[in-house]
Every structure is written in structure tokens, then in C-alpha cells.
Amino acid sequence: MNFLKNNFILAVFTLLVATASCSFTNDSIDPGDKEKEQLLVNLISHVLKRNHFSPADLTDEFSKDIFENYIQDLDPGKRYFLQSDYEEFQAYQYLIDDQIRDSKVDLFNLTYERLLKRQEESEKIFAELIEVPFDFTIDERINTDYEKIAYSKDKKELENHWRKILKLSALGSYYDKIEEQKEELKENPDKKQKSLEELEKETRAEMKKSMLENFDNNDDVERLDYFALFINAITTHFDPHTNYFPPQNKDRFDTSMSGKLEGIGARLQKKMDYISVLEIISGGPAWKSELIEVGDKILKVAQEKDTVATSIVGMRISDAVELIKGPKGTNVILTLKKVDGSIEEITLTRDVVQIEETFAKSVIGEDDEYRFGFINLPKFYFDMEDANGRAAGNDIAEEIKRLKTEGMDGLILDLRNNGGGSLREVVEMAGLFVEEGPVVQVGLKDKRTRTLRDSDSGRILWEGPLVIMVNEFSASASEILAAALQDYDRAVIIGSAQTFGKGTVQNFEDLNQWVRNNQFGDLGYVKLTTQKFYRINGGSTQLEGVKSDVVTPGRFSYIEVGERDEKFPLPYDEIEKADYKKFTGYTNLVETIEKAQKRVNENPNFKLLDENAKWLSDQREDNDIPLNLTAYAERLDRLEKQTEKFESLSDYKNNLNFDMLSYEKALVKTDSALGDKREAWIRNLEKDIYVNEAVSVLKDLRMNNIKNDNKTKWSVKD
Template structure:
């Protein structure tokens, strides 16, 4: 949950003078890091919802968190390194208070030393024959590994890591060959012209191709690592300190904050293209339909980017070998300004393309709806809300509640009999949007209680009494529905306004964050970044927190996440669940949940696709928890063969179609005739909806509600 608060609102209960830290402008990176360190510490202690004592116990937790971030696979540091680092294990609290960089510089300098060493080790490994017949095992689970005791063990560990990647690459080549052969056989069997070419290689050729590919990937990973500035690692170091307070309190560098704002607002000023790194070069990835890169008709995914000119008055910047995020910042800019890319096409030709930057909407941010023609002869409206987006800096910017209202009005014009609001994978957003969306479905009333660090409780209310839709309503959720999604689902459940359908429980994030710009407290104009800080917890109108426990679905349908460790409850530093006094609210009794649940359970028990999906989910989770894998090619191939047999069993899931019929709005039919980008987006969206097993059952449930509503 993110709440936009102005600074003076945050400081109502704290004398402003206590937060003016009075640092002068730093002269170098060391001074800047020291300033940030102390500022983060002070801000955490003064403003965090539940500040921790900065002591030796805290230091040890930060120490463990830091190495989980820096070397999660235990592939870089040696035992001697860890023994040296351990001398600082209880001192990180002292370093935090004073801005001492001793530990940070020691570990990062050593990390770069090890990277240089491992680069040479890898080159040596690739310079010699690689034997895939040795009877070795690679440990996948870091908790089962120890840091290498000496250089011999370090060499051995990296050799195993390289072998594992080679075996995976061979398996990829095998899978590609099998796929091509199946397509070829299908074409021939259907008496069509054989146009499919199957690339076949001997086992030795596959091995050599795989070695070359992995060699290149390893080389480039080291190259990218070495290009990464040491200041970038400081953000990681700071987040080890902040995330021990709670997982949603994070330090953001100025660049990180810019990226966050882009995602939160759902828009960016640029050309609408993903930039990808591969083999030391930058390539265009997927182009956003309708954006400048796509509209140019001169750029395609796979084009190699050679140069970028951000402004007509500036020289071209050679981006070959540059990190992707650096190139992205060259391409972004002010709306209406030109940017030029020099690219190499797949045929080797060089093309210079100038585009005018536009406001590009991130497609997976905004609400969208469609009419479903159901088997019962009725029409139902489906609305997908991927984010509780809001643009606090632009009065004319888009927000989730206005978007939902617009979609509901379109659906009502099509005479629908029920609504499904899909909050799956919705990680939250603006707290105030929840109340506004509540007002679209019901009359005024409290929708959430918010408690700050002093224990003060505030009840937020929707004051509107003009709901747009009062008919049957189903809310879909899963384990990734979090924060604002959980407030809305919980509120609708508590009032008896909607039936909650989906995973056993949602994510379980019951906290509110705000951004605090660190330079606000400092005597400088420099940008020190921001701290996303947990300042409140929220509670349902019943007084129950959603923290850790989330919202339990009325009608449970498990998915792939149900078998994985997904959710707040799996984080060691997540704040605890608790309960406060309920607030007065009027509950309706619109649904017979027991009857709806029984009918759905009967359908899903007979749904072979659903049962197969659950079996597949359990199998994949078991794979993810495997702790080791053989590196002998015969044993590896035998293991892959057994896995393929299982995968073959689950192939039916890829071909599933739910049989739902969708009706495009009349105005959209007209728009599709002239707007190629809009037509393409609609086709892609509907294609995905046709594969959605859970949407089909949600339609069945809303149909049951309409039939049996009290």
C-alpha cells in the first residue's frame, strides 16, 4: 500500500528540528554515502511505524540480509572472506549510526576482486576440455552449501556451475530440435508443403555449441558486473538495513525512484520499447503497440542499438557495451522532443530513426473491460484492474477509480446481468482509490481503519451515495493480490457486497508506505534519493489486520502460487498480525455463500483441466525445492527424460480454451477499423482471456448469484 503524503503531514507529531540533520554538500562519493547512511538511520528511527533498536542483534540480522542480497548462491566469497567479514557482524549498528563505510568498502572491494579472479578461473575452465561424464553433483539449495574453503574448491564450484549451465543449454537444443520435428511431422501429416527445417546436430556438436553459448554468457555477465558502479551496490547495502525493519521499507537511489514513479503512474515519456542486453550489445525487445517505436514502422524487436542521440544539439552516444538502464535514461526525455536511434537490422543494414517522444502508457497498469456472452443466455461484465494507479502530480492524470467507473458505464450500456472485478496479480497502489472504487458499488460507509506508530486510529470513509453498479458482483484474487487489493476485497467481503473468489488467501500486506526525500532534511540541493517508509498499518472494518493473513476467499480455487512460498507470512521481518476494535458498519446478506461454494466445488471436482493444473502446480513446486542435480550427462538426460514424460502429461493445459464468447463494444469495433494498435492490443487480450480457466468459473459463480440471490 502506498499513500501520498506531503512532508508537513508526516511531521505533525514530530518537531521539525529533530529531522534537520544539517549535513553540508558532500565533496565525493564517500561523503555522499556517509550522509545517506546517517540520514536513513535517523529517518527510520523517527518516522518508521515500528522502529527497531539499533543494537548488536539488529546488526546481526542486517549482516545476514546483506549477504543474502550480495551473494545469494554462495558463489563469490570464500570461507576466508566470510571469516574476515564475520569480525564485523555485531558492528553494523555502530557503522549505521556514524556513517562508517569500513564494512561496506571491505566487502564490495573484495567482491570485485573475486569477480576478477572468477573471470580468470572461468576462462581457464573453458580453455580445457569439459568432461560431462564425471559423476558429480551440483548443489542447487544455497542453504546446503558452504563458502569454498580454498581456491581449489572455488575452482571446482565454478566448474560445476558451468557444467550445469552447459547441460541446460544442451537440453534447450534438444527441445528445439524436437519441437521443429513435431512441426515438420504435423505439416507432412496434413498434406501441406514441407517448409519446416529441422536443425539436427550430433551429441558432440550440441555439446560444443552449448559450451560456446555458456562461455559467452559467463563472459558477458562478468563484463556487466565490472561495469556496475560501486555506488550501485550501496543501494543494496542500505536495503539490508531498511528491510530488517520490514520488507516494504526500502532505500531508492534517484534512478530507482524514477523507475518506481514510472510504474506507479503507469506511464513514461519515451519511445515505448524494451531494451535488452545480450552478448555485450543492446537490442530492442518488445515494442509497445501504438508507441513511437512501433509507429515508426522502421524498428523491430531484435534490432541492435548502436548509438543514441538524446537531443538534436548533442552528439551521438555510442551505447555498444553500455548497461541497459544507462541507455534507457538516454532514450527517455521530455514529451514532444526528438530522440534518434542508430540501429543495425538483422540483415546487417544500418538505419537511423528519429522519433518524437510521447507519453507511453504501460499496458498492464490500467483497467479494461469486456462483455461475456454466457451459456445461461445472460451477459456479464468482466473488468481487469492490474493496479490501483494514481497520478498525484497531474490533476488530469489517470486513476483507477475513474477508469473503473468508465468501464462500468460501458458495461451498463450493454445491459449486463453481473460484474466480475479481477484483482489477480494486483499488488496495490493508492489507498484513497479504494474508497472511491467502493463508492462505485455501494453507498457510503467506512472502508478501512488506519493506525499510526503512536497508536492513533483513523477511520477512512467513502462518502458517496450514488453507486454505479448494485447488481451481482464477484471479486477475483490470488496470492499476488496485495495491499489495496486486500482492502477492497476485505471491505466487500465484510459488507457482504461481493463474493471473493480465488486462492485460499491473498498476499497479506497490511501496511502503508510513503516516500520521504532524504534531501528534504539536509542542507544541500543534491539528490540523495528517497526512503519508502512504512508509517501505518491498516485494518478491516471488523478490526482484523490483513497483515500476514491476507483475505480468505469465500470460494477457493487454488493455482500455481498456492503451492509456493508466496506471501507476507514467509518473510522473517514482516510485521505481526493483530486486531483492533471494529468500527460500526452495516452488513448485507445478499449471498448464500455455503450454497455458492458447494456448487462451485462440485463443478471444479469434475473439471479435469483444473485437477490437472493442480497436479502440475504441485509437481513444479517439488521441482523448485530440489536441492541438487546430477552433472553426469547420462544421469542428467535420464532425469530430463522423466521430467519430459510428466510435462507431456501437462501439455493439455497449453491447449485449454474456456469456450467463453466475448462481445467487443460497438464503439471499439469502429475504432479497430482505423486504429491498428488498438486492434492488436484487443486481439492479444482476448486471446489470453480465452485460456483463463478461473474466469470461466467466475462467470459460473456470478450466474449462480443472479439465480439464487436472496
């Protein structure tokens, strides 16, 4: 029950702090900002009209949709704007299309300046409310479906809205303190008991500290960040994956796709003006130096040729990061306030830092009679700047070779929560499992299509049993690979009823290339949809996703997630089939799938998972929350009784054993952090019911006994 309750409270507080921001000043807005914004509107609208796969028509209906989405995104919790503000904004409801044509941003200027004003007012509201004790004996409730509630009519109503939100967040912590004290008194009856008033005061003090830290962090939000929100309200009307990327956002995207950066190898966070070290990345300069540790505060940054260090106290964290990172081989000098309070100056030589969580990883697993390989692929990564850099296709090939050395009889490829990546890597990876042939068909803007093929027929690395695991968040490139191997009858797909349903291809377009004598600095990029991809059987994964061969229930089975639940997705369609030969290496594919589905349907744990998913879906609709302690406790008690039947799910343990590969065992001897991560991963795999079923499928699959003649294992498509 504590797990359920704590997650609920965390969600409430996260929503609160994620949408609260204050302490903005509006002393002056650089006229150059407005000129730059007008230029960006002009450029982006031109690029979208010219290069988007299916450009949207600029109509009044288009304008209305953008207006509603933008205002909702700007103030999702209705914590700032009043009803009178909204009515004033409505003057632009049907004018955005005209403003785009004229390269105007009048609505943005109005809403941005009003937001700054309202945020400052809301910080004052918070400062006053947090000093007043909460009365948890009053019978009152809050509707947490903020999208459906009305804007506050006046400041008094807005203050009451803030009070209820703060009270809900405080109530969870207050309840926990009462329960914790009860447990402590059971163990030590002589311990001094705090009064309810003292516990309430502690709750407000903790909440005040957290909120002030959040307000301080949100000072980092700049005008360009809000302008990007406005622009993306426009771009996502073309389709959900067309977005504007300011320069720093593009850098972060590149890092996430390549899994590398050049810097010191430390993750940072900002709290109350101070930027401190949150994590040391294994293998990076900070880790190798042993001169810096988690919790150290960075006070100043100097480059090797600087005579004066730059203070980063109070600096926007993204700007501080820009100072600290830099090209491989260069030095950066950091002034640290160590955890023990001492002040030290250290010099680190920047290097290429690998972000290990980006890359494929594998373990060897076994039960009493079967040995299998398990590979997890978080994304289809590639290095946009270095053709010889790490790429998913090559890494998966290496993992397969290592697993074969370990003696695997079957292979599981885990694409759960893999949101996609490089189309090229999909083609490379498919070629590890199938003969030469088509992998995916690509539809172009002019209605032409082209087929991407695996041309390296000699590179097949694994011809044995293959299972691919997916869920609702397996998207894009994940869906291409799963679809291709399903169409070839090469793999059994296990997971959610369907995957995410993103059947489109995006490319980045540099906006700077369109401007001569640019006086505004880096203008950023547009990531826009330029193609749609299709299965080799002629179908599309757009909206439909990939239907699993063996459908397993999951926590999102009854919750709207996926492309089909976006507001403006591109439609589903089909094209002609490609010419391909199916894999005939399995002698019992259909029977194996039928047997597995029957096993899942009859499995009491899967039945319980399905029941839990239905319950979770129902709870998402329960947005009427009591703010009275007694009623709140009764609600939690009722939820606890309802969830008791699901507790066995958290105790589930499969009968599989997992072990790191030989080469990683050598690595963890000198990298304890990597060892800790692998051990945590293995513990999760040992509790994974889905992996257990995947292994059962591998064991059921029977291979054609002809091992040496590849051609006998492929037939002309049906």
C-alpha cells in the same frame, strides 16, 4: 514434458546469469562516494527512527540478522566469496548497529572491494572453463540449494563449484540438441548427423556468447547499486516494504505507478556494448513516426540544440535512457544502425507515452444463457504528478459504464497478481459498488486510527452480481478492496486460500529535504512503512491476507509465498469494528458460496490442479541434480511420466466466448499491436478454469427483486 524440462533449464540458467557479474575495475574510488554513503546511512537511520511505524531497536541481534542477509544477497550462489572472506567479514557481525550510530560503512567498503576482486577472478575462471569440453559421462551431482552449501575453502574448490554450475546449464542445452537431432533424422534419414563432440562444442559456444553478453551488461552495475543492496539489508529489518530508492529507481517506480513516461516510446536492451530497440510502444512517437523498428541499434543521441552527438556505444543503459527520454514537445536526434546495416539519422519529438499494460482492460463474455463483464486490473495506478491523470478508480468506472452498455448481467473483477498501489483509488473504487460508508481503517504510529470512507453515495455504478478473483500475489490495495467488499457481503471472493497478507501503507520521503547545500547530487528516497490498515470488521490483512469465500487450488498452494514468509514482517493485530451497513441485495449469498465450494471440491480438473500443486512443491525440494547425461535423461524421463497425468490441464478450454468492447474494436483497426495483445489475452481467458467458476457463481447469485429502493438493500452490521 518439454514444457517442464525447458522451464527447469531456463530457471537454472537464469539463476546463473542473474548472479554473475564481472569486468569491474577498482582503479580508484572517489572519496566523495564514501562521504555520500556515510551521509546516507545517517539520514536514513534518522528518517526510519523518526517516521517508521514501528522502528526496530539497534541491537547486536539486529546487527547479526542484517549481516547474514546482506552477505547472502551479495553472493547468493556462493560463486565469489571464499570461506576465508566470510570469516573476515564476520568481524562486523555484531558491529553494524554501532556503525549505523556512527554513520560508518566499513563492512560495505570491505565487501564491495573484495567482491570486485573476486568477480574479476571468477571471470577468468569462466574464460578457462568454457574452453574445456564437458564430460557428461562422469557420475557426479550438484546441489542447487546454494543457500545451504558451504563457501569454497580455496580457489580450487571455487573453480570446481563454477565448473558444476556451468556444466548443469550446458547439460540441458546439450540434451536438447541430441533430442532435436533424433527428431530431425526421423523426418530426414539422409540428413548428415553431427557427432556428440560437435553438439557439445556448439553448446559451449552458445553458452559462452550468452555469458559474455551478461558479463557486459553487468558492467553497468555501479557502486551505488551495491550500496543500495547494503542499505536495504538494513531497512528491510524494519519491515519487508521499507526500502532505499536511488534516484533512477524512484523514477522507474513512478513510471510503473502512473503508467506513463515522457520520451520516444521504445523499450531498449543492451547486448555487447550496443543498445538496441526491443519493442515499440503503441501510440508513442517512435510508433507514429514509422522511422524506427525492433532490432535497430542506437549509436548516438543528440538533443535539438546539441552541436555534437553523444555516442552511447558501451554506455550504461540507464544513462543512455536518460539521454533519450525528455520533456514532451522536445526533439531528440538518434543515429541508428538499421536492421539492414544502413546508418540513418532521425529526429523524434518526445511525447507522453502510455504504457498500456499498466491500465485496466475489459471484455464482454457469454455462454449460452448469460452475459458478463470481465475487468482485469493489474495495479491500483495513479499519477503522482498530475491530479487529472489516469487513475484506476476512474478507469474502472468507465469500464463498468461500457460493459453496462454491452448488456452485462454480472461482473468479474480480476485482481490476481495485483500487487497494490494507491489507497485513494481503493476508496474510489469501493464506492462504485457500495453505499456511502467506511472502506478501510488506518492505524497511525501513535496508536490513533482514522477511517477512510466513500462519501459519494450517488456514484454506485453496479448493483448486480459481483465476483472478485484473487490469488497469493494479490496484495495491499487489492486486499483492502477485496476485504471491504467481503465485509459488506457485496462480492464473492474466489481464489487462493488467502491473499499475500500485506497490511501496511508506505510513503516516500525525499532525503534531499534534510540536507542544506547538498554537494553530492540527488540523494534519492526512502519508501517507509508509516501506517497499518485494517478491515472495517476490525481485523487486519497483515499476515492473514483475505480468506477467499470459495477456495480454489493453484500452483502455489503448497509453496511458501506471502508476507508471512518474509523474514521481518510486522505482526497481526486487530482494532475495533467500524460502523457500517451490510449489503442485502443477494437473497442466497451463503447458499451460493457453499454450492460453489462443493462444485470446486468435486471438479476433477481442480482436483488435478491440487495434485499438480503438491507435485510442484515436492520438486522444489529436489535440489540434487545429476550431471551425467544418462542419469539426467533418466531423471527427465521419470519426471515426464509423473507429469503425464497433468497434461490435460494445458488442453483445458472453457465454454465461454469473449469479445472486445465496441470502442476497442475501433482502436485495433489502426493499432495492430493492441489487437494482438487483446487476442492473446482472450485466448488465455478461454483456457482459464477459474473464470469458468467465477461465471458459475455469478449465475447462481440471486438479487433482491426490489430494484429502485437502495436503502432496502443495506442493513445494520451484525
